[in-house]
Each structure stands twice: as C-alpha cells, then as structure tokens.
Amino acid sequence: xxxxxxxxxxxxxxxxxxxxxxxxxxxxxxxxxxxxxxxxxxxxxxxxxxxxxxxxxxxxxxxxxxxxxxxxxxxxxxxxxxxxxxxxxxxxxxxxxxxxxxxxxxxxxxxxxxxxxxxxxxxxxxxxxxxxxxxxxxxxxxxxxxxxxxxxxxxxxxxxxxxxxxxxxxxxxxxxxxxxxxxxxxxxxxxxxxxxxxxxxxxxxxxxxxxxxxxxxxxxxxxxxxxxxxxxxxxxxxxxxxxxxxxxxxxxxxxxxxxxxxxxxxxxxxxxxxxxxxxxxxxxxxxxxxxxxxxxxxxxxxxxxxxxxxxxxxxxxxxxxxxxxxxxxxxxxxxxxxxxxxxxxxxxxxxxxxxxxxxxxxxxxxxxxxxxxxxxxxxxxxxxxxxxxxxxxxxxxxxxxxxxxxxxxxxxxxxxxxxxxx
Ligand SMILES: *Cc1c(COP(=O)(O)O)cnc(C)c1O
Numbered sequence: 001x002x003x004x005x006x007x008x009x010x011x012x013x014x015x016x017x018x019x020x021x022x023x024x025x026x027x028x029x030x031x032x033x034x035x036x037x038x039x040x041x042x043x044x045x046x047x048x049x050x051x052x053x054x055x056x057x058x059x060x061x062x063x064x065x066x067x068x069x070x071x072x073x074x075x076x077x078x079x080x081x082x083x084x085x086x087x088x089x090x091x092x093x094x095x096x097x098x099x100x101x102x103x104x105x106x107x108x109x110x111x112x113x114x115x116x117x118x119x120x121x122x123x124x125x126x127x128x129x130x131x132x133x134x135x136x137x138x139x140x141x142x143x144x145x146x147x148x149x150x151x152x153x154x155x156x157x158x159x160x161x162x163x164x165x166x167x168x169x170x171x172x173x174x175x176x177x178x179x180x181x182x183x184x185x186x187x188x189x190x191x192x193x194x195x196x197x198x199x200x201x202x203x204x205x206x207x208x209x210x211x212x213x214x215x216x217x218x219x220x221x222x223x224x225x226x227x228x229x230x231x232x233x234x235x236x237x238x239x240x241x242x243x244x245x246x247x248x249x250x251x252x253x254x255x256x257x258x259x260x261x262x263x264x265x266x267x268x269x270x271x272x273x274x275x276x277x278x279x280x281x282x283x284x285x286x287x288x289x290x291x292x293x294x295x296x297x298x299x300x301x302x303x304x305x306x307x308x309x310x311x312x313x314x315x316x317x318x319x320x321x322x323x324x325x326x327x328x329x330x331x332x333x334x335x336x337x338x339x340x341x342x343x344x345x346x347x348x349x350x351x352x353x354x355x356x357x358x359x360x361x362x363x364x365x366x367x368x369x370x371x372x373x374x375x376x377x378x379x380x381x382x383x384x385x386x387x388x389x390x391x392x393x394x395x396x397x398x399x400x401x402x403x404x405x406x407x408x409x410x411x412x413x414x415x416x417x418x419x420x421x422x
Contacts, residue, residue, distance in 0.1 A: 272299030
C-alpha cells in the first residue's frame, strides 16, 4: 500500500542514507518535536561534525594565536586547499578548477571581470527571466561599468508561456538572431521559482558555437544535482555554501574556472595576495605572480570558521556519495509529487518539471487561488518550507537529513489545510 504511513516508514528503514539524519541538529518546535525542515535550499542545517570543527578552530586560535597559521590541526595558511578536492567531487570538476572564497555575488563579479569583456559589436549578456535579483543587479552593474546600457545589452530569456519553463529551443532561437552580439550567457540552475534544472552541457555547447562565454549560477545546483562541470565545459560557475551544502549562514562561496583558462595570462582579473603563487607569496614581492588554477582568483586570506563548518559538511557529502544522494532525492521528490498529482486538488498545480533530469530536490507547488494563509498554516503544523511571491510554496526534501516518513506527514497536512480552506 503506497498511500500509507507504514509504506513510508518501511522506506526509511531500507534507506542506505538513513544514518545521516542523526548527524544533524534538526530544529524543534516549542514542544520539543522535530520540525519538518524543507528549507535546505535556502539555509541547510548544521551537522554535529561541522559544529565540532568550528569549536576545534576556536580552540586552536585560543591555544596558538598567530602560530595557528602553521600549528593548527588544519593549518590556516592552506586551509582552503582542504576544501578543493571534496568540493570538486561534488560539482564534477578537477580539484584545481575549484576554489571556495568570498560570497556568491562577489565571485560572480570576479568571474565577469575575466569572462565578460564586451566590445562594440559583442556586448550583450543573456540571462533567464526571474533570475535571482542579486544576479540581475550584478549583471546590470557590470554592463554599466563597461560603459554600455542595460536596456540594449541585457537580454532576458522569458519562459515559454505554457508551463513557465525555459527550453533549449528558446535559447537556440535567441542565439540564432543575436548570437554574434552576445558576450556572455549566464544561466542559473536550478531555477529558484519553478525548480527547473537546465541542461548545462547543451547550453554550453550552444553558447560556445556562437562564440559567447558561458557561466552558471549554481546556488541551487551545488550539492543538489549530479554536476559534471569539467566535462560539460562552461567557462565558469559560482555557487553559495549555505544552501544545499550546509556550510552555515553567510558561508564562504564556490567558484569554478575551467582548466583551459588556467594559464591564460591575458585574461583580465582583479588580484589580491591570496591569488599569488603560494611558494613565493610570503616574500611579499611587489609583482603579482598568479597561482595556476582557480586559486589564482582568490583575493584575501579566507574566514577559517566558515571554512571549518563547510569542510566537515563537504566530507559528509563525499562519504554519502553524490550518486546515492541524487537517487534518494529524486525518489523523495517523485513520491511526493505523485501523491499530490493523484490527489489532484483544483487549487494545486505542480510547476516543477516531471522528468528526473530536469529537476533537483525542490518541488514548487503553485496555488491557483494564492493565499499565504495556507503557507502560514503549514508553519503552524511544524513544516518549514518557503513562500515565493506571488503564489508558490517551495518544498525541498534533501537526502542527507530529510526522511521518507516526513513526506507522508507533509502531504496529509497540506491536504487537510487545503481541503478545510474556505
Ligand atoms: C541564494 C542566491 C544568491 C545569494 O547571493 P549571495 O551573494 O550568496 O548573498 C544569489 N543568486 C542566486 C541564484 C541565489 O539562489
């Protein structure tokens, strides 16, 4: 019986990732019951390992002071290197193609300095409609910074009217007419509103065939999708550390630069001492000698406490295996989507694509008669999702700490709330 609490509990018992939930602090309500936390797409939860790792760094700071740069258990001077390999594995890159630094929007700017180099004939940037506002602000300011006008240089890809999705044919169409004028294609994956995951490989090939540079904002993709950045070949990608990656609020962000650009001395970049060749960095010479690889884009020595939490979290991803995580994630998503589709209430419309390779964890439930009270009632029922104006409830069951039984509880709560809604 698929439509029963027993069935979902059975799935939990058979879950090969079952033990990971206990490694996390699950937020609780006033009565000390676990909340159903479906907000990992916004702020992932704290693991006990990450908690201990931050304490370790505080202790090493207390014990060693400045000597911690070399004497700490994980010496601070090369701390970012501990993150390159596990992070690279998660996004399908080579370790030297990945570095954790700054925040996402900062990294996006740094990447555009190198990969958005407009000329009179080729100055446009193509982004998707309903791109996250920060990306839009960053892109517009880069266009203006180079002396161009966003009204002419910014092309916004609007979803096809039917289902709100962006199709590869649409991108093809725009490139056919404006491709020679497009300097940069910048796409997010997964789309934060619909939950649609875009085909990175196809978009990259297409953009490249028109001579455009191509980058991805993987804020909702890293730690969620099974990515293959090296193979798919975009010029760059950026993502944040606090959503699916569970690095903690405001955590340091990710940056991927494809290997083919690593020793290109002609690529403009903004430099700082942490991007300087590490062998001679502390000779403090006046001439910048760039480090080969994504590390060469670093500016400052990084925040160790934020990195400590992220390092342990990435190790959990590595241990669990991105394939296992992805399998469970898709399974959870489909179980819930199927329950909702079978229920077929007229006020409910699932706007996330049905096909497995077109989605991640996130399930976007559109209310045909939008009323935020429905969302508020979910909170009263111990369910933490989030609300996207004007009409969408976003739910992100993540495979590391969410379990199958929660899906059935969520489904029943939503059903009860909507059926009792006036
Ligand atoms: C979360 C998110 C951001 C946030 O930017 P920060 O620089 O980390 O504050 C930006 N873009 C997208 C697409 C996001 O999902």
